[in-house]
Amino acid sequence: MHRGRLSTIGAGAGAWLAAIAIAFPLLWALLTSFKTELEAAAYPPSFVNFSWTLDNYRAALGGGEYFAALWNSLLIAGGSSALALLVAVPAAWAMAFAPTRRTRGLLLWMLSTKMLPPVGVLIPIYLFYRDWNLLDTVSGVAILLAAGNLPIAVWMLFSNFKEVPAEILEAARMDGALLLQELGLVLAPMALPGLASTFFLIFTLAWNESFWTLNLTSTDAAPLTAFIAAFSSPQGLFWAQLSAVSMLSVAPVLAIGWLCQRQLVRGLTFGAVK
């Protein structure tokens, strides 16, 4: 028993050390965001003994663009993820519970649509968006991001649904439930963690997507990725500012992740849901 407890404590300490090592770059950026620019570039680096300042956050938040960008980010990431889920749930259901010979091929084809580097299709898409007045609109970007994340959503939901025992669904069907009832009343509660974690994953991917959001927006629909690009590499020292702005961009997603932790972790289970 002693050996068991010691190894648990050892594992615990190891886990904490490793976790801090992994999060270290972010923690370092957090620390840097409270320094002056001159201090941020100093060597040897300072850890606690410097004049802490909120100037960087003040500069980032003053002017109100942060909030407009935050709102756009929420709309784009939330909207595209919702759209992707709306389309992915039926598709994943069909693939998990009504598979055909083509199902595997279809899944792989969906993944293959992500193989063309976005930068290669910029001009055709830009031309198309120009002609349809979709440039610099939230909906324009959201549709494209939804299509981009759709294969991921389908894959994850497919894997999640496969863990749901088909017998329960069949039992519901035999009891006379319609498809909609089957989806909404039986499947959804069991797969809710899976839905939540899929939503969170594609939400995060859309939140940080920096190619389409930068190229298809200019002023009205500019999300946080564009806001950060305004603080990146100007002439002069900018590390403290960039760190502050990055923290402001990471914070919302981190907050959502913290609040929905239990749901999300349950949803990533590809093993048994007893």
Add this chain to the structure above:
Amino acid sequence: MRGRGRLLVSPAVALLLVSSILPLVATIWFSLIDYRLLVPGTGRFVGLANYVHLLTDPSFGPTLVNTLLLIGMVLVVSIVGGLGMALLLERVVLGRGVLRLLVISPFFVMPPVSALLWKNLLMQPVAGFFAWVSSLFGLRAFDWFARAPLASIGLIVSWQWLPFACLILLTSLQSFDREQREAAQLDGASAFVIFRQLVIPHLARPIAIVVMMETIFLLSLFAEIFVTTGGGRGSSNLAFLVYSQAMVRYDVGAASAAGIVAVVFANVLAFFLVRAVGRSLDA
């Protein structure tokens, strides 16, 4: 049943068809013409000239190799590291929520920003954090991007994807049947044997999923390369090649040709990948 299934799948298929086939066709068309944005009077049909120019470029071969090396590096480091982290996390009971948040935090940072932070705050040989740490041991700072550009980029990208791998493997580990493991322990099997014979096969599916997902994203990786080395010798990959044709030379024809080559390459890679891990993907 089958008809209903097809109906349910159709919205997804339709959306993907429109968003991928149309641009693909347009890209193929552009790859066959000479279309340079900055030069007046271009737009003629030139057949396969763009492809020839691309494939005969002496840097093309190394670019392909770099693409594979980078993907391989990131897969290995993120999965092995993620598995290690997951094994540690599994045993922890206290403060698990905070630990999980710490571990997943790299995934939340915008990729170009992570690359900038790593390059300038950590890896910079004159004033970076790693330079300070090596000075504590009396060593000279390692010049990351001059001596090992591809590995440095690989390190940064592995750091970004490790949380993803770790979380998926962790939840799979946590769902591993306690009874089976305890039964094996009672039978006298060592931890190592249990790990190899029982745990690894159980993890085959999540590992396969992580491999497929990461590969898809890593094929289009270019922002980190752009921000750190600007695609110099030994650190350019196929996606960056497409980017430099499109956004530096503004040669849409060449960029489209490179994009099509990238698609072909990705499909070949996926074929082999599916052969290797495909069986684990089905239940």
Add this chain to the structure above:
Amino acid sequence: MRSVWMLLPALMLAGCSPHRTGQTILTVATVNNGDMVRLKELGKEFERTHPGIHLKWLVLEENVLRQRVTTDIAIRGGQYDVVTIGAYEIPVWAKQKWLASLDDLPPSYRKDDLLPPIRAAVTYQGVQFAAPLNGEGTVTMYRTDLFSKAGLTMPATPTWEFLTQAAAKLNDPSHGVYGLCLRGKAGWGENMATIMTMANSYGARFFDEKWRPQFDTPEWRRTIATYVTALRQSGPPGAVANGFNENLAMFAQGKCAIWFDSTVALPFLSDPKTSKVAASTGFAPAPDEGLGRAANWLWTWGLAIPASSKKAAAAKIFIEWAAGPGYAKLVASRDGWLAVPPGTRKSLYDNPDYRRAAPFAAITLRAISAANPNDPAVKHVPYVGVQYVAIPEFQGIGTEVGQQFAAAVAGQVSAEDALAEAQAATKRQMAAAGYYK
């Protein structure tokens, strides 16, 4: 939870900004350097005095901005009414007929007040296409304290030999001081700007009259030999990752003894809030080998109007306000004379208040006046541009060549091989672009 998700698409569609009736809305795309950020803040002042015009701003980092704006203008996306472009873009885009002429700006704009090299940089075939906002040249910055400690005196006009020898003497890695900091990061606007400027001073040129690259000439060999040796011997580790910003940070931290780069660094280095060595920073003119051209360069950021814009009239009103002589007074009254964008107008440098507030005014003026984009090299050249070549292919060629030279500094390849590869790669690109068969 689900209902929230359903709301989002509706909110998205409603996310269009309300259209202000009667107002002209100008979308301005600009770089994120200090002058432009200030311009954006002072834009509220412009809106106050011109209530019929509302400004929307897009501020981005230089490379991203260039890609964004080029893509939009090239396929007539119509997203921008006023764009900020640099000296490189102006001739290339004007040739493409992408820009509207600014010759009809009102007399209050005072075109004749522009410094001649700056005016030349924004003019193409006699027509002005951009209104310059700021200008820059090159300067040699050095640590007066380190120089006097080593018994060195900076000559009135240094040569490269002097600088490299002084750098070797002052190089002291064990104390964290490196002799010479130069741009080493690969890029047509990064290390190639420095290298081409050095090459000009050694009598070299990028292309001859027939557009053949000249990397196989003795002048280029001398240039690269000096550049690579100096950086390898007396440069900081990781020099190939250092562009302007990184070198600025290092000099401000006291890690560079000598730094050759743009005059825009001077305000940062003279301010104790942004430089630890503000009190001991000296500056000297760019090196001159006496061959006919000194190592000067010329760059300017200017406001331009896309040719397809339907709001050209309102845009010109804004441009006249932002780039006219009155803007300097506005900035000075708000933030002091040091904050005024430097390098565009004679009137600024004639102003005694400015000269008093900015100790580097004289050397900046001298640096800019010494450069001529229309005649940058000792020998005759077919191109325009001092530290760049104003042809569309140069972004790609310059970056590729820059990567070769960065590899040479990193020790991955010898200087001779780098030159040979640069020659071959450039020839290949130029042939493919149709300059010759």
